[in-house]
Amino acid sequence: MSPSVGVMADLRIGTLLESEEHTPAHLLAKRLNRHTFWCGQSGSGKTYALGVLLEQVLLHTRLPLVILDPNSDFVKLSDVRQDAPVDAADALGSRDIRVFRPGGDNPLKIRMLDMPLRSQAAVVHLDPILDAEEYNAMLSLATEYPRIKDHHLVPHLRASGAEVMHRLALRLENLGVAEWGLWAWGGRSVTDDIDERPDATVVDLGGFATQAESRAAALAVLDHLWTHREERVGRLIVIDEAHNLCSPDPVSAVDQRLTELIVQIAAEGRKYGLWLLLSTQRPSKVHPNALSQCDNLALMRMSSPRDLDELAEIFGYAPGALLERSPMFAQGQALFAGGFIAQPSLVQMGDRLTHEGGIDVPVPIR
Ligand SMILES: Nc1ncnc2c1ncn2[C@@H]1O[C@H](COP(=O)(O)OP(=O)(O)OP(=O)(O)O)[C@@H](O)[C@H]1O
Ligand SMILES: [Mg+2]
Numbered sequence: 001m002s003p004s005v006g007v008m009a010d011l012r013i014g015t016l017l018e019s020e021e022h023t024p025a026h027l028l029a030k031r032l033n034r035h036t037f038w039c040g041q042s043g044s045g046k047t048y049a050l051g052v053l054l055e056q057v058l059l060h061t062r063l064p065l066v067i068l069d070p071n072s073d074f075v076k077l078s079d080v081r082q083d084a085p086v087d088a089a090d091a092l093g094s095r096d097i098r099v100f101r102p103g104g105d106n107p108l109k110i111r112m113l114d115m116p117l118r119s120q121a122a123v124v125h126l127d128p129i130l131d132a133e134e135y136n137a138m139l140s141l142a143t144e145y146p147r148i149k150d151h152h153l154v155p156h157l158r159a160s161g162a163e164v165m166h167r168l169a170l171r172l173e174n175l176g177v178a179e180w181g182l183w184a185w186g187g188r189s190v191t192d193d194i195d196e197r198p199d200a201t202v203v204d205l206g207g208f209a210t211q212a213e214s215r216a217a218a219l220a221v222l223d224h225l226w227t228h229r230e231e232r233v234g235r236l237i238v239i240d241e242a243h244n245l246c247s248p249d250p251v252s253a254v255d256q257r258l259t260e261l262i263v264q265i266a267a268e269g270r271k272y273g274l275w276l277l278l279s280t281q282r283p284s285k286v287h288p289n290a291l292s293q294c295d296n297l298a299l300m301r302m303s304s305p306r307d308l309d310e311l312a313e314i315f316g317y318a319p320g321a322l323l324e325r326s327p328m329f330a331q332g333q334a335l336f337a338g339g340f341i342a343q344p345s346l347v348q349m350g351d352r353l354t355h356e357g358g359i360d361v362p363v364p365i366r
Contacts, residue, residue: 011056017346025347031340038279040300045332049349065200067238072206076355084353096198102207109184110220113145122253137164153178191224234273242278243285266293296338301329
């Protein structure tokens with residue numbers, strides 16, 4: 001066993017590949033205070049492996065996790081498997097893991113008013129210059145939100161009698177935004193829970209009727225974390241399928257805000273304790289300014305030479321000879337490099353201790 005692996009480390013994620021006696025592989029928990037990029041083609045096992053790491057973080061650290069979960073993959077993170085070792089099962093069972101799902105028992109809600117005006121405007125496709133009057137009306141409306149009862153925003157705007165309020169009502173109605181189940185209006189928001197610093201907050205972005213609602217939820221959470229950055233609470237912000245929220249070419253105003261915010265957190269968040277873990281299939285699908293700030297790399301199977309070249313260029317600390325092995329990786333195998341591992345290593349990921357939210361659909365065999 002390599003003496004540098006395992007001694008100063010604590011997150012046991014699997015075994016070192018090609019080690020004779022299944023030498024445990026560890027990541028350094030204290031180096032999660034950097035941004036991490038997790039990459040691999042579809043089906044390589046990223047989400048499963050991410051779950052293995054997050055379980056270890058829950059077991060061995062007090063680092064609060066905020067998980068933006070686009071496919072409802074982590075909604076069972078508090079559901080320990082029967083075959084998990086008893087001590088781990090007991091420890092995980094005692095962790096404060098809060099799962100918020102659209103329309104669920106613990107509904108995912110956001111107070112629209114809490115979002116910065118720019119983000120509110122982006123949600124309703126308002127431009128501060130092109131739609132100056134409506135934008136301004138929205139600004140003036142902010143103080144009234146606490147007095148507007150659930151789902152009565154449109155009638156409230158109409159009742160004002162002002163032409164500009166009527167136009168705003170029309171816009172909200174046409175976009176269907178006022179009817180979104182996402183809005184908490186005066187009620188409790190998922191950000192209130194995040195502020196209580198549970199061990200993990202799972203934000204299930206998967207169950208919304210429209211993509212717009214899902215994106216607005218993600219934007220509200222990230223806005224909140226960024227707005228409160230001065231509190232300097234160390235947090236790991238996990239974004240699976242990060243290309244959804246941090247595209248290099250965002251089109252809609254909300255997507256532009258999302259990319260802008262994630263790039264900003266990537267550039268400046270570290271010192272405020274906002275640490276990103278971005279997972280995606282191809283490096284080119286995530287904004288390069290977010291990627292270039294990642295000091296930790298986890299690479300699973302990746303057969304595209306172009307993608308591997310790009311990774312080699314961005315992540316100079318990952319040895320080329322190990323990167324080249326990636327097309328041959330079996331599911332669950334990964335290269336780890338960067339600050340969070342004592343030395344670049346090939347790893348066979350261990351088993352999950354908790355249940356996966358969504359597993360692959362099997363082909364029905366006759
Ligand atoms: N190490 C593993 N052991 C057992 N099953 C695994 C392992 N890794 C992945 N799987 C299974 O393989 C399937 C695909 O894995 P996963 O969803 O993690 O892939 P992915 O890389 O996240 O793919 P995508 O990019 O499409 O989201 C899942 O059903 C998962 O349960
Ligand atoms: Mg996945």
